[in-house]
Amino acid sequence: MTLPRVTVLSLGGTISSTGEGGVKPTLSGADLVADVPEIADVAKVSARSFRQVPSGELILGDLVELAREIRSEVGAGASGVLVTQGTDTIEETAFALDLLLDLAEPVVVTGAMRNPTLPGADGPANLLASVQVATSRSARDLGVLVVLNDEAHAARFVRKTHTQSPATFRSEPSGPVGWVAEGLFRLAQRPVGRRTVSVPGNADAPVALYTAALGDDGRVLDELPRLGYRGLVVEALGGGHVAEKVADRLEKLAREMPVVLASRTGSGEVLRNTYGFAGSEIDLIGRGLIPAGTLDGPKARLLLSLLLRSGADRKSICAVFEKPYVEE
Numbered sequence: 001m002t003l004p005r006v007t008v009l010s011l012g013g014t015i016s017s018t019g020e021g022g023v024k025p026t027l028s029g030a031d032l033v034a035d036v037p038e039i040a041d042v043a044k045v046s047a048r049s050f051r052q053v054p055s056g057e058l059i060l061g062d063l064v065e066l067a068r069e070i071r072s073e074v075g076a077g078a079s080g081v082l083v084t085q086g087t088d089t090i091e092e093t094a095f096a097l098d099l100l101l102d103l104a105e106p107v108v109v110t111g112a113m114r115n116p117t118l119p120g121a122d123g124p125a126n127l128l129a130s131v132q133v134a135t136s137r138s139a140r141d142l143g144v145l146v147v148l149n150d151e152a153h154a155a156r157f158v159r160k161t162h163t164q165s166p167a168t169f170r171s172e173p174s175g176p177v178g179w180v181a182e183g184l185f186r187l188a189q190r191p192v193g194r195r196t197v198s199v200p201g202n203a204d205a206p207v208a209l210y211t212a213a214l215g216d217d218g219r220v221l222d223e224l225p226r227l228g229y230r231g232l233v234v235e236a237l238g239g240g241h242v243a244e245k246v247a248d249r250l251e252k253l254a255r256e257m258p259v260v261l262a263s264r265t266g267s268g269e270v271l272r273n274t275y276g277f278a279g280s281e282i283d284l285i286g287r288g289l290i291p292a293g294t295l296d297g298p299k300a301r302l303l304l305s306l307l308l309r310s311g312a313d314r315k316s317i318c319a320v321f322e323k324p325y326v327e328e
């Protein structure tokens with residue numbers, strides 16, 4: 001029987017760490033795979049290190065490059081591609097790749113919460129489950145997936161929700177798209193409304209992320225144009241609300257750059273048409289803010305950054321944010 005070919009691209013993080021002098025990413029992609037002999041029964045794997053960093057060091061330019069690499073691996077015959085990295089920014093890597101890639105072949109991002117020096121280290125199990133998902137026909141055409149703790153999550157909804165738990169990854173409000181049982185991927189639901197952004201070059205377009213908080217007047221916002229930011233995502237209170245003083249500042253900024261309105265709650269859609277006070281979502285949308293739909297702050301920031309890199313104008317940016325990842 002010929003086994004499917006899977007490429008593993010390793011970026012670092014706890015999954016590739018050793019514990020001397022504090023846990024640091026030191027193992028190569030090949031070391032990782034060699035540690036899990038069961039993988040050889042599922043796929044013919046070639047592994048290499050793309051980066052070797054804690055995941056907070058990654059930048060969007062790395063992911064644009066990574067997307068190119070994944071495309072060329074699939075072009076060269078890989079049935080699926082696995083990305084391993086630190087869990088801190090997995091939700092962002094996965095969502096950026098989801099936007100940058102338009103592939104039928106499964107692309108899975110995984111990592112580990114417990115490093116190899118701890119009892120119950122989850123890296124080897126996550127790696128094996130990810131290869132099992134990446135080689136499954138049912139995982140095709142789902143967009144990029146995050147696989148940890150035997151669950152598979154769609155990139156567009158998944159978030160890291162706990163600092164230490166191996167069950168840290170959750171998809172609100174939809175739940176995982178499937179799971180791995182007895183070595184097989186089980187697909188339970190298919191995400192709708194995939195979107196992609198084509199980014200011709202790799203020029204930076206910095207987008208700031210600001211979280212509203214009780215009593216803060218948002219004075220930091222005034223500095224953004226001077227600092228070179230090209231866009232802003234606001235994680236507003238509740239359904240999409242800020243204090244009136246902050247709303248005045250956002251209105252001014254929205255005349256200079258796209259300002260996207262997300263919620264700091266981390267789940268649910270931002271409102272469009274419920275509250276009418278100064279600083280409410282109706283007021284802010286009227287002042288030129290663009291509602292983020294189902295996207296949380298970090299994901300809306302990635303989408304806006306990639307749209308700006310693609311050269312999209314305000315009208316097309318609004319049109320893209322108009323379509324949330326749901327069907328009516």
Ligand code: ASP
Binds near residue numbers: 013015054086087
């Ligand atoms: N600090 C690590 C990182 O994100 C944590 C992890 O690997 O899970 O790189």
